[in-house]
Amino acid sequence: MAAAKALSEFGVSFKVSTDGEVTVLNKKELFIFIDDRISQINAVKKNFPQAVTFFMKRSSGRFNDKKTKYADYEVKNLTEVKKIIDKL
Numbered sequence: 001m002a003a004a005k006a007l008s009e010f011g012v013s014f015k016v017s018t019d020g021e022v023t024v025l026n027k028k029e030l031f032i033f034i035d036d037r038i039s040q041i042n043a044v045k046k047n048f049p050q051a052v053t054f055f056m057k058r059s060s061g062r063f064n065d066k067k068t069k070y071a072d073y074e075v076k077n078l079t080e081v082k083k084i085i086d087k088l
Contacts, residue, residue, distance in 0.1 A: 034081060038068045045070035052088070054081050 033044045036056040045053050055071035075081050 032085065034075075034078075038071075041068055042070045045072075054084075056081075 028050065030050050030052070031048070032052045032054070033041070033048075034054040034056055035041055035044075036058055038055065041053050041055050044051050053070060053072045055068060055074045057074050057076060059076070073081075073084055075084070
């Protein structure tokens, strides 16, 4: 992930797929972002308002008592994410 850090330091926005493929994003490309850290949700949504963001609120997570106005959805697990995506 050192390459990803280097890209971000130069202001290049990117996504990494589940198989490790890195793709540079443009400001209009729609994508889904899921994270359990509010700081990450906020950063993505501020830079890419078209992103569909999911705040994974885990019952045992250290951020479970936090709120964010930048998350489009608040979910407890990936099953909930899938149900929402299927409706989009």
